[in-house]
Amino acid sequence: MANAASGMAVHDDCKLKFLELKAKRTFRFIVYKIEEAQKQVVVEKLGEPGQSHEDFAKSLPADECRYAVFDFDFVTAESCQKSKIFFVAWSPDTAKVRSKMIYASSKDRFKRELDGIQVELQATDPTEMDLEVFKSRTN
Numbered sequence: 001m002a003n004a005a006s007g008m009a010v011h012d013d014c015k016l017k018f019l020e021l022k023a024k025r026t027f028r029f030i031v032y033k034i035e036e037a038q039k040q041v042v043v044e045k046l047g048e049p050g051q052s053h054e055d056f057a058k059s060l061p062a063d064e065c066r067y068a069v070f071d072f073d074f075v076t077a078e079s080c081q082k083s084k085i086f087f088v089a090w091s092p093d094t095a096k097v098r099s100k101m102i103y104a105s106s107k108d109r110f111k112r113e114l115d116g117i118q119v120e121l122q123a124t125d126p127t128e129m130d131l132e133v134f135k136s137r138t139n
Contacts, residue, residue, distance in 0.1 A: 008034055008039055008040060008041055008102070008106040008109070008110070009038075009039060009040040009041070010040065010041045010109075010110055010113045011040050011041060011042045011043070013042065013043050014030075014032055014041055014042065014043055014110075014113065014114075015113055015114065017030050017043050017046060018030060018069060018113075018114045018116070021069060021071055021085070022071075022085060022116045025049060025071060026049065027046045027047055027048070027049065027071070028047040028048060028049050028050070028051045028052075028055070028056065028070070028071055029046075029047035029051070029055075029056045029059070029068060029069060029070040029071065030043060030045070030046055030047070030068065030069050031043075031044045031045040031046075031047075031059050031060065031066050031067075031068045032044060032066060032067040032068065032069075032110070033064075033066055033067075034065075034099075034102055034103060034106065036102070041067065041106065041110050044066070045059050047059065053070070053072070053131045053134065054131075056068070056070050057126060057129060060088075060090045061092075062092060062094065063092055063094040063095055064092070064095055064099065065090060065091045065092070065095045065099045065100055065102075065103040066088075066090045066103075067087070067088070067089060067090070067103070067107065067110060067111075068087075068088040068090060069085055069086065069087055069088070069114065069117065070085070070086045070088060070134075071083055071084075071085055071086075072084050072085075072086055072134050072138070074134075074135060074138050076138075082138070084118040084119055084137075084138055085116055085117055085118050085119070086117075086118070086119045086120070086121055086134065086137070087111055087114065087117040087119070087120045087121070088120075088121045088122075088123055088129055089103065089104075089107050089120070089121070089122045089123070090123050090129070091103055091104070091122070091123070091124055092124055092125060093124050093125060119137050119138075121133065121134075121137065
């Protein structure tokens with residue numbers, strides 16, 4: 001099923017790995033990329049459960065767009081351990097315009113494939129997905 005706007009399909013692995021992250025917490029994060037030649041979104045990188053937010057931030061390329069999900073653990077004001085699944089649309093200012101357009105036009109359909117996203121972040125530079133930004137979006 002390709003998106004009419006961008007023509008991008010979603011590889012089955014994208015949904016399967018997301019379900020593993022959500023249900024079994026097998027991964028801390030997943031980075032997805034659009035393979036233009038195959039016209040589909042594929043899994044590019046899987047983060048181990050022990051990896052940190054810093055590892056996640058480093059896994060996103062400085063000048064290319066990506067989608068990512070991050071399983072963020074935090075402690076509430078009431079000292080309860082919780083987690084939220086963040087969807088990050090990474091679109092750095094230095095990315096090619098064509099790439100930014102393809103990622104922007106495919107985002108909503110791709111996100112719908114990942115049932116269980118709790119928070120969405122749009123980031124164009126590393127400061128927009130700083131650990132403090134994640135913390136502020138957990139309320």
